[in-house]
Every structure is written in C-alpha cells, then in structure tokens.
Amino acid sequence: MIRGHAGEPTHVLVVATLGAERRRRRRGRSARRASAEPAPTAVAVGRATLIDARPLVNGSAAELKGADFEAEAVAGLAVINSVLQRQRIASADPNAHGIAPSQALVIRVGIGAGEEVASGRWSSAVEVTIGGGRRKREAILSPQERLAAVLSGRDVILACEELALRARADINAGRWREAALQLESALTAAIAELASWAGQGDIDERIELLVSAAGSTTDAAQTALIGGLSAEQIAALEQSLERLEAALRARTAIAR
Numbered sequence: 590m591i592r593g594h595a596g597e598p599t600h601v602l603v604v605a606t607l608g609a610e611r612r613r614r615r616r617g618r619s620a621r622r623a624s625a626e627p628a629p630t631a632v633a634v635g636r637a638t639l640i641d642a643r644p645l646v647n648g649s650a651a652e653l654k655g656a657d658f659e660a661e662a663v664a665g666l667a668v669i670n671s672v673l674q675r676q677r678i679a680s681a682d683p684n685a686h687g688i689a690p691s692q693a694l695v696i697r698v699g700i701g702a703g704e705e706v707a708s709g710r711w712s713s714a715v716e717v718t719i720g721g722g723r724r725k726r727e728a729i730l731s732p733q734e735r736l737a738a739v740l741s742g743r744d745v746i747l748a749c750e751e752l753a754l755r756a757r758a759d760i761n762a763g764r765w766r767e768a769a770l771q772l773e774s775a776l777t778a779a780i781a782e783l784a785s786w787a788g789q790g791d792i793d794e795r796i797e798l799l800v801s802a803a804g805s806t807t808d809a810a811q812t813a814l815i816g817g818l819s820a821e822q823i824a825a826l827e828q829s830l831e832r833l834e835a836a837l838r839a840r841t842a843i844a845r
Contacts, residue, residue: 590642591642591672600642600668601639601707602638602640602668602669602672603638603708603709605635606633606635606636607636608633638707640706653698662696663690666690687758690720699712701714744841747840748782749782749837752775753772753837756771756775757830759771760826765817765826769818772809772810773803773807773809776802779836783799789843791839792839795835795836795839806825806829
C-alpha cells in the first residue's frame, strides 16, 4: 500500500516474478567451469502492477474511452520509480535505479476487478508506447557517434555531464530539493570545465549564462537545506538546467 498526504491510500503496488527461477548460489564455490558453447540462460521477468486506490465510478470498459493512455502510463511509471528511489535509499544500494519507458517490455493501462488486477490481469486494457513517435535518424546516431568519439579518445566525458544527468533525473521525478543541491554542483563544475573551450563557438556566452544562473541556484540550494522550494525557485532551476544542457550540447558539437 502506498500512502500520500495524511496517510491516505493512493495506490497498491503488486510485484511478481515470472518465468525462469534465479539460479541458486552454491556454497563454498565462487566459480565453476563454464561450457565452451553455453546455451542461452533463461531470465526471469518482473511484473509491477500499479492499482489506483480510488475505485472507478462504474468499473466498466466504457471508462477507458477518451482516456489519455500515455499520460496515465507516464504517471504510473513515475509512481513506480518513486518506490524504487525509496528502496535505493532504504537498502543503501547506489546501483539501484529507476525504469525508463524504453526498458519496459510492455506497458498496459486498463481496468479490472480487485482480484484481477492483484494478479496482473484485467477486464479491459490497452498496450501503450510512451513517446512512440519515430525519432529522426540523426537523433539516433548522435549518441552512438559521441560514444565512438569518447572510446577512441577523440572526446572526453565531463564531470558536469554526469551531475547534470542526476539533476535532470531529480527534476523529472519532482525531487526539487535534491535537484537544487545537485544542480549547484553541476553548474560549478561546468563553469570550470567549459573554460577549456573558451573562445570556441559561443561557449563564452554560454559560460556567462551559467555564471548568472549559478546565483539563483545557490540560493535554491541553501533553501533546500532547510525545506521546500518556492514555485519561482523551481522555475529558475528548470531554466538553469536547460541552459546547462544547451551549453553541453554546444561543447559536444565543437568537439566533433
């Protein structure tokens, strides 16, 4: 049971493992000889069923008509990721992470009776693809080209890039306090690291924008240490991160 404000139930999360059973570890042996031509290992599949705690008005398939299925799927995935984020902290596991839409084998939105949805079934449902629009070939190849450049030593990964990604994950999840603290570090690192490309393209102008954004971000980070952020601070954080992401894209374009 997931509870919200004042302990009011918001969702029920049911997690199940389907398919192959996980191989048990043998005591006293950390390794064993592998076959020269091993057969593919069967893998288990996890299924998470998120159930809205609020009952439908009449519980019929007609209630699916006119629904924004992608919005429902995005909202549901956000709740599941919030649970995974809490699990990561509770278990102190830095390698645990959320689920991206592209990592899901299938995403379904539907309705059903209590016993149905509790076992991963439904009365009526649709399969949803989040962000299903076809991407341009250039957008698909760009990360591959960047990775090839990094692996060959023609480009480098900056510390601020990792910090910016963490800030983006926090903002996307609505973790505003964490985003403010993360973004403050990301901007500090970016201003220092991008100086190596000063005088190239419009990097100088972008660094100036980051310097101007650093002040409001620092204020938001100080506020985050003691409580929540205001709507104005949240908007400023989003704008600052967009400036940082734009500066990093510009730097990558120069490095090619």
